[in-house]
Amino acid sequence: MLIHKTEDVNALDSEKRTPLHVAAFLGDAEIIELLILSGARVNAKDNMWLTPLHRAVASRSEEAVQVLIKHSADVNARDKNWQTPLHVAAANKAVKCAEVIIPLLSSVNVSDRGGRTALHHAALNGHVEMVNLLLAKGANINAFDKKDRRALHWAAYMGHLDVVALLINHGAEVTCKDKKGYTPLHAAASNGQINVVKHLLNLGVEIDEINVYGNTALHLACYNGQDAVVNELTDYGANVNQPNNSGFTPLHFAAASTHGALCLELLVNNGADVNIQSKDGKSPLHMTAVHGRFTRSQTLIQNGGEIDCVDKDGNTPLHVAARYGHELLINTLITSGADTAK
Template sequence: ARVNAKDNMWLTPLHRAVASRSEEAVQVLIKHSADVNARDKNWQTPLHVAAANKALKCAEIIIPMLSSVNVSDRGGRTALHHAALNGHVEMVNLLLAKGANINAFDKKDRRALHWAAYMGHLEVVALLINHGAEVTCKDKKGYTPLHAAASNGQINIVKHLLNLGVEIDEMNIYGNTALHIACYNGQDSVVNELIDYGANVNQPNNNGFTPLHFAAASTHGALCLELLVNNGADVNIQVKLAFYLFSFTLSYFAYLRSLETAVTSTASL
């Protein structure tokens, strides 16, 4: 049998062995000259697959044979991105110890910290920050880890980042703060936390819209509306709402789709 034969997804036996966390199979395949740098259709190597599948022992076998642990897949994600996205603390530790670039960014300029924050992996978030991850990093749309956590309702991540002193009213390229984003997505616990921490409830974005407008536009923002009004939101601010909400909805759902697509295309088999 050809040790580096690829299936219809361009996966080799080594990819499959790593995905099943079979150290013995990995060792046998490598002994018979399996290509540790082989890429599948998503340009993912066996290390990407190991990182996504918590195959720690397999990664330990493969890494010494690699020239770099920072190879990126089709989406620009490294093994560290995949480990962070999936919340694998020990794998993150291993990759960092082996020289993983903690601030490597994918094709949308998202770091491992963005993904860990979005998915709510607090231990990974803390580990990355303790190893020097840039807490204020922004992706191409200006979203910070705080924006990412707020958008997905990850209250523990939001609390952790706020306790570290990140700028609570930091804006993305549209001028939206974490409070805008949490309100639009109906993340009332995050909204409550942000308000308690001093977020500006009347902060206008680039088009003059405040978090109150976003809560009003949301199909699940009733409690957010109440929280804002009870904490000083100006109900008299008027803007040309209909056009902007349409354009914002399109851009925001495009952002969410990009996150969901990336999550579903992670290297788990």
């Protein structure tokens, strides 16, 4: 194939990509070589500031990466998110490409705009082999991003148990907290990652550890309707009546949340106090009234929920249900004997 002298090898498409970007994305080493010898700019940046090297790495083409580097591709080039080719390799499981790039870098701990290192990206995407490689090459296992989240937080949140185990075996801090006080257990519990939750509990992490809002892993699991996690945490002895900074217990969260019905039943069956009140006097029954959780209000009443309890403003659950217009709930409360004269 010949490139005619009249052709512009650096012509841009609508995304500011050159033919070299395309060849790199396709991993075509021969065309890459030909384009460069015909005057293609090796470090041209597209709209997102991605270079052909970023593209070659994303396509996991070791050969394309080697050709570009032979022609002085910038291994430290950053895109608009400040990601280098190593970040892209880590996110895309491009282990062979990373092995080519790493010896040319002064550090594997460079962070992107969000403060994430290549290790964060590898952990987030569940790439065990890449995590192993980065750790072997000196990655900081406890590096934190802009929100103080470690690689372990991300692996736990995404449910990558093998990566979680690997990081912990290499000395990752199991009790690490981000800026809002979330631990890896909070992260896993909130996203329903039951196997990671079990693993962390087996390691003996503090089950009732709180974040800056006073919420435990059980609070978060209830808020997000993660019933399997709620079951595991309660079986393991989590405090079902732990109040957060506002005085809300996991039962308040289960009463309010969109998918908390089964969580609420699990808590009630595990001895949660159905009449506990928050700092503003709201009981779990008040929470069902605010959010119109009709079935859950019945469960609470059947288990001793005080139907006419008043909050700090003197409102009963019936007042609250009426204010929010939840007709089914109003009927349930009245049928169950709510005092309409209050």
